[in-house]
């Protein structure tokens with residue numbers, strides 16, 4: 478029998494706190510600009526949700542939609558102009574980008590102080606060095622959710638399944654900062670089941686529907702499911718078989734309503750952080 482770690486409920490708490498802090502700000506509200514290239518349907522949904530979330534907490538938000546044929550040069554010029562614009566505190570370039578645009582080059586073009594995704598090499602370096610900075614939203618939300626539920630991290634074995642730059646790698650760095658003993662597994666890992674059996678905290682971000690079953694997880698462990706897949710019936714499911722694993726672990730995030738809502742809540746947190754840094758002239 479597990480406790481359900483509801484990201485939906487926690488995101489509400491975070492939004493209320495954000496609204497209060499925005500109300501106490503002097504000067505203009507935090508401003509987020511989202512750039513979308515092309516019309517990927519999933520990206521449209523995410524970008525719409527980001528815009529609505531900004532409005533709810535009193536942020537200014539602006540979405541710039543560019544055609545699929547936009548060149549890398551044109552996108553870099555746009556990012557440059559937003560870097561210069563003092564009313565823009567956060568810049569997010571929605572992924573995926575078309576193949577002719579380098580994600581790394583774009584991520585490196587956003588001013589680190591406005592990089593609310595935490596993808597710029599300066600912020601990645603700060604994350605691993607244990608410095609203050611802007612860090613990726615989903616892993617930041619997961620650590621905050623664990624803290625909110627007073628889940629002990631110090632000294633515990635954390636296994637992260639997945640090594641993406643958006644979730645897996647920054648998740649490892651953040652859990653290391655919380656003094657977990659961290660292992661990263663990936664598609665070439667040969668003993669995944671054995672590693673899962675030793676994990677006190679298991680974070681799964683692989684994109685394979687219901688891959689993790691009850692006989693994989695350590696009894697009493699904490700299971701964080703970052704997956705968003707559709708099963709054969711078109712139902713949204715995670716990377717963890719929720720029903721099966723529920724009785725084996727001590728805490729688990731559901732899908733939907735688990736990690737998903739945290740990503741946007743922590744994008745707003747990063748935007749407020751960027752705005753406050755600008756206020757104190759850290760830019």
Ligand code: GUN
Pocket residue numbers: 569570571572573594614615643740
């Ligand atoms: N596409 C899916 N997730 C993300 C994210 O966290 N940031 C950006 N920029 N694009 C995404």
